[in-house]
Structures are given as structure tokens and as C-alpha cells.
Amino acid sequence: MKVELSIPNKLVRPWVECYWNVEFDNGEHVKNETILPNGKVEMIFALEGNYRVMNRKTHNMKYAWMSGIHHEPLEIQYKGKSNLIGIRFYPHGLFPFFRFPIHETVNQVENLESIWGVFQEEMYHSIHTAKDSSQIYAMLDSYLIRKISESKTKQLHVLTTIINRIRNEPTISIPDLASNLGFTQRHFNRLFKDHTGVNPKLLSQIYRFEKAFSYLFNYSNEEVADLILSLGYYDQSHFNKEFKRFSGMTPGEYKEKAVYSNNFL
Template identity: 25%
Template sequence: MHVQTYIPKAPLSGFVNYFWYFEGYAPPHSKELAMPDGSIELVINLREEKIKLFDREYKNPTRTYGSSVICGPHSEYFIIDTSEETTVLGIHFKPGGMYPFLKMPLNELHNTLVSLEALWGARAHELREKLLESEVVNDKFRILEESLTKLASRPLVRHPAVSFALNEFQSLPHRSPLSDVIGQIGLSHRRFIQIFKEEVGMTPKLFCRLRRFQEVLNRIDRTKNVNWLDVALACGYYDQMHFIKDFQAFSSLNPTEYLSTQVRHPNHVGL
């Protein structure tokens, strides 16, 4: 399998974590559980004209999308079809990073998957055709970077309140109470939540829960012997019961099941 990533230059780097490319990904499992982290993923299948997802019981394909799909800001897990070898290219946006490239509030895409053509029209098809014309991965990244810059429908600037809050939530996801952060912003509670939902795709409270869950996954990554109570307390949970409830809500697994599964990446588990 060939894997390659690229971090775009500013100002895109303020909205995009990285571009990624997978070629020849053929895992032994036919389905893969994707965990939510509140970010948005753009996925372009360069081998087939389809992207297939399964229902939440892991059984039946619910929908086959076109060759490109936007995974909106998720607070729920979803299941990807990995039964066929693929060549895919994508963009892993930072939380709220997709906002300048859409003409709608991001909360309208919460827990949804939408074909890229439905959002960008013919420009989505044109982008894929350009990518297919190039055989060098770095050239594909360059095309993606240039095209994404031109596709911006809003200024590449975050709302100051959202920028401040995201920095606080991601650097101190469990040590800085939500009320303290909002108190430093200078907006009413209701106004701040409205702006945050529009730009990030969910409420600040839900986003903080996801950051706490993600911190758990990062702490236990590649660890075999875990003291779950210590992890729960270190990540800001009041007790182990609340920790397990959140873990199951976001992943469909209990913590012990998660550790026993085949993990390609903290957010991707083979089924």
C-alpha cells in the first residue's frame, strides 16, 4: 500500500490539516468502523465511480455515492465498505475548516454524507478529471491545492470567537470549562452557540465531548494494558460509568472491545 500526505501552504493550512493519498489499500476486513472527531473529510475515489457505506448495524449497504463524497462534521460513527482495493485521495479539514468552501452553514451537514457534486456541481467532476490526468501524487496535491483555493466562496478567515474557542477546546479540552471560555469571548451565550454551530457544525458542548473522546483514543493508541479508570479521570470524566457511556455512544463499542479489534488508525477499526 502506498500512503502519502501533504500539508498545504497558508492560508489553506489554517483550514486543512492535510491532503492524503491511499493506493492499493486492501485490508483483510470488508468493513471499517469510522469514529467521529468533529472534522470534515472530502474523499475522491480515483479508481471507481462509487463510494459505498453500510448501515449502523454493519449489515446492508445503505447508499452508494458518486466518485466523491463529503463526510460532514460527525458526532456519530459510520461504516465504510473496504471490500475492494481502492485508490483514493482526500482532504482532512480542521474542525470548521470546510466553512469557507460552502454556501451553507456547516450544521446542515451534521452527521450527513453528501456527494461532492451536490455541493460543488460540475466543478466537482472537473476537479476529479484533472486529478485523473496526472500520474504523480505530488502533482495531484498541487492540483487539489490550487483548485480548493479557487473554490472558496467566503474569505479564508475564521470568526474571532470561533478561532479563540477552538484553540481553547483543542488545547485544553477537559481542563477549561465551557462557561469560562464563553465568558472570555464577549458574546452572549446564544449568539456564540449560533456562530459556532454555523462554522463548526455542532454545538460547543458536543464538540468538547468529542475532543474528550478523541483524547481517550490518543492516550490508548497501541497500548495493550490500560487502566480505564485512570484514563477516564485523566481525560476529564467524572467517573468510569460516564466514560463508558460516551465511548459506546461515539463508537458502538465498549473500551475493551475497541482494544481487541484490528485498529489501522485510532479512528478506524476493522470489522
């Protein structure tokens, strides 16, 4: 398997965490994979591969698609060779590039053709004919720079401040954070949802869940019992309920599957 990450141009870096390229061959065996909520937004170009989404409105993925913030598990199926190019956006990262309300992308996987039309076709053709990944990343920089709407970048500083605080302190009080930044609770929630598609409380719960399933993978059950309290869960029952809400599994079911697969799912 080949896995490669690349840092984008400084002009798109406030919105895009990284570009990535993954290549592997799963043979003729059909692979079913569960992708758990993690607060990430992905735009993916399949230079090679056949992917199917099992539990969303859009099932058959074509050459390029976008996956918004999810607060439910995403089930995908694939087989054979894969060569994927990805753009990983920050939670607020889609806002400057699209005209429609960002909340429409939440829990959705959409073919990029239905969103960008001819522009998507131009992108895909250029990427597919590039000589190497470095040229692809340079092309992605160029295409994204063309799409940035400067009128929609005014709240960048406050959005990055909010999201960094929530990511680093998922137990932070959202009303206190709003007050400290000089916002009413209503304005704070509206601003956040306009840019990310979700409210700040939900994103903090997703980040907390992401930490929780990494703990389950890396630590014993006894250690996890202590660690979950540090994440702000009231007790084991609260942890179990919220874990199943985001993953569709109990913590025990997740741990068994993750250890068997040797990954985080």
C-alpha cells in the same frame, strides 16, 4: 500500503489541515471498517476503489464525496484496490467554501456531485489525469482558492482560538471560554455552530472521546482507569455511557476489536 501527507498552500492553510493520498489493495476480501468520531472533516476523491457506506442516508459513493463531523460511528465497506486523494478540513474549514448551512453536513456523507455539480466533475477529471501526487496537490490548492468566499473568513482568528483551546483542553468550561473571549453564551454557541455545524460542548466531547479511545488502545485497563479521570469523566459509569454513545461499543468491546485489527478502527 502507501500513505502520503502534504501541507496545502498558505492561502487555504487556515481552513485545510492537510492533503493526503492512500493506496492499498485489499484483494477480493470484503472489508468492513468502523470510523469513530474524531472532529475531522474529509473530502475524498476515489481515483480507484469501490466504497459503500452502511449506516447513513447516502450508501453508494461515486467518484468523490464529503464526510462531515460525526458524533456517531461511521460504517464503510470496500474491497479490491484503492487509490484515494483526500482533503482534511479543520472543524471550521468548510464554512468559506460552501453556501449552505454547515450543520447539514453533520453525521452525513454526501456525494460531492450533488453539492458542487460541474465544478466537482472538473476537479475529478483534472486530478484523475494528473501525472503525480504533487501535481494533484497543486491542483487542489488552485481549486480551493477559487472557491473561498472572502466575506466568510472574517471570524477565522476567533474560531481557531476557540477550537485550539477545546482540542488541547477538552475539559475546559465552555461558559468560561465564551466569557474570556467577550461573548455571551448564546452568541458564542451560534457563531460556533454556524462555522462548524456543531456546538462547542459537543466538539469538546468528541475530542475527549478521541483521547479516550487512543488511551484504550495504548494502555492497560488499570492505567486507563486513572487516565479517564484526567479527561473529566466523573467515574467509570460516565465513561462507559459516553464511550458507547460515540462508538456504539463498550470500552471493552472496542479494545478487543482495536487490538485484533492492530489499529484505532
